[in-house]
Amino acid sequence: MKNLAIIFSVLCFQFWNAQNVYLIKVEKTNDNQDKFLYRKDDTLSETIYLGEVEVQGFTKDDAGIFSLVYKKAKEIGANAFALKPFENVDGTAQPFNPANYKIALYYTPKEKWVGKDGMLYVFASSEKAQKISVNQKDYTLQPRTFIKVKIVPGEIYTVSTKKLLGSTIKVQPKDNKDNMYFQISSLKVKSDTSGNGGLNLKSGDVHGLEKSYAEFLSLIYKDDTPLK
Template sequence: MKIKNIAIFILLMAVTFVNAQNVYLSKVEKTKDNNDKYFYQIDPKNSAAEYLGEIDVQGFSNDDASVFAAIYKKAKEIGANAFSYKPFESVDEKTQPFNPANYRLELYYSTKEELLKPSDSIYFFSSSSKPQTISVNRKDYTLPPRSFTTIQGIPGEIYTVSTKKFLGSNIKISVNANAPAQYFQISAAKIKSNTFGEPGINLKSGDILGLDKSFGDFLRMIYTENK
């Protein structure tokens, strides 16, 4: 009996170790006195944003909302409201592909005007562990786990989205001129939403979940685009 208990303990510790993740500020260049809630992805090559520091993420987890919440908290410690992915380089100075178990983010402070640029894009994300199928205006999309697809919306158009499941969700999405991009995640299980204004999910409609832009931008970085 004792041997069995020891075996179970070792297994649990191994699972914990595999799923352990460390999020930390690896570099702080400066800080900003900034209390806004934004944390959006930018292209620093085409931005006048002010560089603040870097965050390292080590270890893999399928709980993307928790990972993002930890990153968001660290970023806000130095007043960052924008981020970009910083690829690692190999010894021969070649850019390494994105590794969800080990990556680095650059942190920035940007103006509200730059962060809130309008976009007609609609993003649909799969779940972190299971493939998902959706229909958008009767066109089907199959998304592998940890992937997304993008639809370039037309202002004034209405898009009918369905999960194609028995008793699944159906929603209608409108695209307005000069409005920000819209983000949705397809999930087989219902997920409790966060309080509005906090990082993560803040809307829900069955198994089609509306995401805030901060979390949507994060998923857009760590997931693979399914074109």
């Protein structure tokens, strides 16, 4: 009986911690070979709505969830996404719930994507608060948050974990036409080897993020950039 109780507890734990991604609506499909999946640019008018996915259940494996969202998006030819908040009865948007949310999927012609003023993003891990510094300015990142720092071309940016045996990464952007993305983690991060979105530039507990995955994190994590 004791063994049965343990097995039942494990199964219940797995059930309540399981997260699934469902393609809940398909308005139309698009035939394209785009490998990227970026956050939708609200300034672009030539964007085609394709459908929606719904994420159900909470997990700390954000890379795994992104992989599932990516696969569903590519099934209908999407290359862009945006959060679609659930609504209250009065039509107002409900607060974001990491255990249940919807993502709208779109297609935007590649030639319509435009560069942005560059920002350096630093994401926390999904599990615990961490102290970091960016160019000797200290921050405390709460779990599932991120900060942004404006990029100045030619300037050296040093991202460091403030630990005795911590890690440091230095980068020097040549221009500010795109963003740079890093994540701080005290855990081992499993890289995505598919080439469709994952992790690279690993240096201890500072990891460079591929753009598609980073923009997904910017959707489901809270922007905690200090106000100036």
